[in-house]
Amino acid sequence: MESRRAEWSRPLPRRIPNRVFALVYSAAILGLFYRHATTHGGFFISLWMVAADITLAFMWLNSQAFRINPVASHSHPFPENLIPPALDVFICTADASKEPPFTVAATALSALAYDYPPEKLSVYVSDDGASELTLFALLEAAQFGKVWLPFCKENRLMLRCPQAFFGSANVTFDSQTLKIKKLYDDMKRRVEDIIEKGYIGDEYKTKVFRRWGKNFTSLDHPAVVEVLLQSGEDIDVAGCSMPNLVYVSRQKRRRSDHHFKAGALNALLRVSAAMTNAPIILTLDCDMISNDPSTPHKIMCYFLDKSVSPNLGYVQFPVQLHGINKSDTYSSEMKRVYYINPEGMNGLVGPDYFGTGTFFNRRAFYGSPSSMIGPRDPRLGPYHLVKNDINDQAILELAHDVSTCDYEKDTNWGSKIGFRYGSLVEDYYTGYRLHCEGWKSVFCNPTRPAFLAEMPISLNDVVTQLKRWNVGLLEVAFSKHSPLTFGRRYIGSFMAHCYSYYAFGPFWSIPIMFYAFIPQITMLINISIFPKASDPWFFLNMFLFLGAYGQDLIEFISVGGNVRKWWNDQRMWLVRGLSSDLFGILEYISNQLGIGGRSFNVTNKVNDEEMRKRYDEGKFEFGISSPMFVPLSMAAIINLVAFLGGFLQFLKGRGLEEMLGQMIVTCIGVANSLPLYEAMVLRSDGGRIPTKIINISLVLASLLFLVISAIVNL
Numbered sequence: 001m002e003s004r005r006a007e008w009s010r011p012l013p014r015r016i017p018n019r020v021f022a023l024v025y026s027a028a029i030l031g032l033f034y035r036h037a038t039t040h041g042g043f044f045i046s047l048w049m050v051a052a053d054i055t056l057a058f059m060w061l062n063s064q065a066f067r068i069n070p071v072a073s074h075s076h077p078f079p080e081n082l083i084p085p086a087l088d089v090f091i092c093t094a095d096a097s098k099e100p101p102f103t104v105a106a107t108a109l110s111a112l113a114y115d116y117p118p119e120k121l122s123v124y125v126s127d128d129g130a131s132e133l134t135l136f137a138l139l140e141a142a143q144f145g146k147v148w149l150p151f152c153k154e155n156r157l158m159l160r161c162p163q164a165f166f167g168s169a170n171v172t173f174d175s176q177t178l179k180i181k182k183l184y185d186d187m188k189r190r191v192e193d194i195i196e197k198g199y200i201g202d203e204y205k206t207k208v209f210r211r212w213g214k215n216f217t218s219l220d221h222p223a224v225v226e227v228l229l230q231s232g233e234d235i236d237v238a239g240c241s242m243p244n245l246v247y248v249s250r251q252k253r254r255r256s257d258h259h260f261k262a263g264a265l266n267a268l269l270r271v272s273a274a275m276t277n278a279p280i281i282l283t284l285d286c287d288m289i290s291n292d293p294s295t296p297h298k299i300m301c302y303f304l305d306k307s308v309s310p311n312l313g314y315v316q317f318p319v320q321l322h323g324i325n326k327s328d329t330y331s332s333e334m335k336r337v338y339y340i341n342p343e344g345m346n347g348l349v350g351p352d353y354f355g356t357g358t359f360f361n362r363r364a365f366y367g368s369p370s371s372m373i374g375p376r377d378p379r380l381g382p383y384h385l386v387k388n389d390i391n392d393q394a395i396l397e398l399a400h401d402v403s404t405c406d407y408e409k410d411t412n413w414g415s416k417i418g419f420r421y422g423s424l425v426e427d428y429y430t431g432y433r434l435h436c437e438g439w440k441s442v443f444c445n446p447t448r449p450a451f452l453a454e455m456p457i458s459l460n461d462v463v464t465q466l467k468r469w470n471v472g473l474l475e476v477a478f479s480k481h482s483p484l485t486f487g488r489r490y491i492g493s494f495m496a497h498c499y500s501y502y503a504f505g506p507f508w509s510i511p512i513m514f515y516a517f518i519p520q521i522t523m524l525i526n527i528s529i530f531p532k533a534s535d536p537w538f539f540l541n542m543f544l545f546l547g548a549y550g551q552d553l554i555e556f557i558s559v560g561g562n563v564r565k566w567w568n569d570q571r572m573w574l575v576r577g578l579s580s581d582l583f584g585i586l587e588y589i590s591n592q593l594g595i596g597g598r599s600f601n602v603t604n605k606v607n608d609e610e611m612r613k614r615y616d617e618g619k620f621e622f623g624i625s626s627p628m629f630v631p632l633s634m635a636a637i638i639n640l641v642a643f644l645g646g647f648l649q650f651l652k653g654r655g656l657e658e659m660l661g662q663m664i665v666t667c668i669g670v671a672n673s674l675p676l677y678e679a680m681v682l683r684s685d686g687g688r689i690p691t692k693i694i695n696i697s698l699v700l701a702s703l704l705f706l707v708i709s710a711i712v713n714l
Ligand SMILES: O=c1ccn([C@@H]2O[C@H](COP(=O)(O)OP(=O)(O)O[C@H]3O[C@H](CO)[C@@H](O)[C@H](O)[C@H]3O)[C@@H](O)[C@H]2O)c(=O)[nH]1
Pocket: 091, 092, 093, 094, 095, 099, 126, 128, 259, 260, 261, 264, 284, 285, 286, 287, 354, 355, 356, 424, 425, 426, 427, 465, 468, 469, 472, 600, 601, 602, 603, 604
């Protein structure tokens, strides 16, 4: 077994120096706390400083779990003699105004075009927005697929999402490609016309669309299950069968709790169980396209060869992006979340679940490996064999029935079976609970990305998304299933610390806020809070700082990053601390107090051209007056003022010695704030920081200065 495993997974050499460094670094942390215990400044400042350093130390401790045994792995070629099992692909969409129907349809086409036996492949699209426009786009895609699929297969295309294919620079347009391109453009125009109109005109009003009547809204409507392509019945232009394509919009009632994406996925689990019940499931977001048609084949060995990975719950691919700019301004690649940490967990029990680009063992949704929890209706069980066509009347009735609001009432759905409810990061939470039950996972990072995804390109969209994640993470951190208590019991300390690194991640804002404001303000009023430059303790602080930053840089480079991207990455860590982390905590608290309800704010996937241009130039996109920009602007202002003030004192002949530590922190603050100064004063485009935000920040920065000055000696 060990040797089979060695074929596709490789322990990373960095684990040895990691362990040595962890020992040295932990001694330094002990030293730091010894100093905290023996020296005191003003009470409030010392309290905050100790809280900041405890948080840093706690997060450092968590992060060691990722470093103890990192393992890289790639897929294994599919053994010729094995018979591929059926595959159900789940694609979720939720809001046609933020998720263009045409993109959803293109994603579906990229999955339909997998090199996989069509009678074994089914694509289910869940539409929580219940949009007739999305359904229309999918119907068009189904027709276009009949020429697109044979074209892809004949030409052995790797990129089978037509939108990405025709948008890429290296397409050679021979006569056949031009013919397809024309069909594609025609289809695209029809879809775009409809979207511009906003409704389906009479010329297209076939039976399917009659349901969208006056009483049909996205928040209140009956279940819609529509078979758009049926394998065996629908034939492509080359005479081959098409895979199945099914549109599902689960029932919505205003008063029911729908559990956001987890609810949608559970509805798909049941609908697909009723219709095809494939043992393997792939979950995709609507903007995550396939970039390699052989992916399903390549991962099947993980599931079929039980000696390689017993109790395998899922195989996770990294989220790789297309359309990000050269220096990755917002650190959208999230190398730590999508590469470095998953490699770390891969050597333990397996990576966390990212919500997209994941192949599941269907059985994993029905209890632990050793004791299955069947659903109430045996027809939905993971081993049930579907004997009828997906268009069979009884099957369709069952599919409708299981996608109604009341179906889950008093059942195990969301608690013991299916995707788990209770957190806005249903992906993280579900993967975590599966690990706790004894399921394992594998991280698969092939040289050619298996999928390509998109990320928001405006700062507000970025921090709004991160804020939602933070609320979801805190929901897990403080639940009875917290990684530190429950998790530690079921998945071992190392895995528990990995999960706790994320769950408590929003608390980065405690040290980040401290280091963004306090050394600066105290420097302005001549109070020194760090050891003098000549004091040996100063070197301890420098070691802690440079050690953490240096190790981070090395890891970042080791997964294909460069220094510029790393600089942006550390900046985004600070930006998050002052925006999405802080506001995530506030939102979590207000949710707990019952002020304001939980909501899943779908990430915007439509951007105007001007914005795209600014993004490609590497400019930060502020533009709107988001309260999350206020602490950021405050930090930029305070750091600049402190920097100038400190510099003046230095010119006046005051020695640097006492203030060196504070000056270093301030310089880093200023260097990180450069794009903010630009966006405040130099820029006049639509992405600048609105004057209102600047004014509010000026007032609040002054207030903060006064308050800190008043309490600094208390
Ligand atoms: O009520 C909902 C809300 C969202 N979605 C879908 O969920 C997916 C992810 O939503 P998005 O707005 O793109 O959120 P992101 O934060 O970008 O998504 C990441 O984080 C989510 C957890 O917060 C995971 O579910 C995703 O897989 C992961 O890519 C999209 O396809 C949505 O259409 C639903 O189906 N129903």
